[in-house]
Amino acid sequence: xxxxxAVILGTVGxxxxxxxxxxxxxxxxxxxxxxxxxMKVGSSGKAVTDLQLKLKQLGYFNVxxxxxxxxxxxxxxxxxxxxxxxxxxxxxxxxxxxxLNRKVxxxxxxxxxxxxxxxxxxxxxxxxxxxxxxxAVEPLTPKDTEILKKIYGGNWxxxxxxxxxxxxxxxxxxxxxxxxxxxxxDQPFGKIVDNRSGGYGRGANLDGVKNxxxxxxxxxxxxxxxxxxxxxxxxRHQQMVLKAAQSK
Numbered sequence: 001x002x003x004x005x006a007v008i009l010g011t012v013g014x015x016x017x018x019x020x021x022x023x024x025x026x027x028x029x030x031x032x033x034x035x036x037x038x039m040k041v042g043s044s045g046k047a048v049t050d051l052q053l054k055l056k057q058l059g060y061f062n063v064x065x066x067x068x069x070x071x072x073x074x075x076x077x078x079x080x081x082x083x084x085x086x087x088x089x090x091x092x093x094x095x096x097x098x099x100l101n102r103k104v105x106x107x108x109x110x111x112x113x114x115x116x117x118x119x120x121x122x123x124x125x126x127x128x129x130x131x132x133x134x135x136a137v138e139p140l141t142p143k144d145t146e147i148l149k150k151i152y153g154g155n156w157x158x159x160x161x162x163x164x165x166x167x168x169x170x171x172x173x174x175x176x177x178x179x180x181x182x183x184x185x186d187q188p189f190g191k192i193v194d195n196r197s198g199g200y201g202r203g204a205n206l207d208g209v210k211n212x213x214x215x216x217x218x219x220x221x222x223x224x225x226x227x228x229x230x231x232x233x234x235x236r237h238q239q240m241v242l243k244a245a246q247s248k
Contacts, residue, residue, distance in 0.1 A: 124225035183207025183216030
């Protein structure tokens with residue numbers, strides 16, 4: 001995903017951017033010449049423990065881990081093999097363990113992704129607004145303005161883009177529209193002026209950072225935030241917020 005990460009500088013922004021078991025005489029898991037381990041009924045040891053833990057993580061092994069390959073482990077392996085299009089023999093050979101490892105790895109990755117997404121999705125009202133005080137921001141310096149404009153291909157635009165906002169180490173999914181508006185760099189902040197940038201006409205000058213080579217402010221939206229003009233949730237901004245949340 002083409003996600004631009006945003007580093008917030010103070011109150012302005014530079015956008016750059018997881019039964020019972022019957023025991024037989026234990027035998028060690030057999031190792032074949034290619035260093036792959038074959039486990040079957042009667043095997044025991046660390047490899048079997050690891051196998052049972054992974055089967056348990058995927059919901060195929062629902063009893064205590066013992067490190068012994070008995071009838072319950074065999075039945076669990078058979079169910080896993082059947083569900084994954086493998087040869088169904090109840091023996092945990094190279095193909096079965098490889099498929100098991102992939103399934104566990106994928107599950108862990110999805111879990112990490114969900115945690116990351118949930119952490120990054122910070123609702124604006126009552127939460128993000130207490131971390132990031134304004135949804136309208138400005139580049140701090142002319143260099144920051146140059147960088148922001150370059151990200152947009154050299155032209156200011158209302159196009160929504162996914163970003164990650166970092167405030168003192170706290171990361172939040174957000175969306176930016178880099179079109180300067182509602183301000184004049186040559187007039188005092190808050191003054192009622194004519195000819196505000198972005199075609200906004202007469203009104204309060206929102207440009208508070210002077211001499212940064214940009215007149216006005218650009219918008220940043222967070223999860224469930226609303227526009228200041230319509231007091232409505234902007235769906236295009238929200239799509240980009242969700243995209244940002246899924247980027248890590």
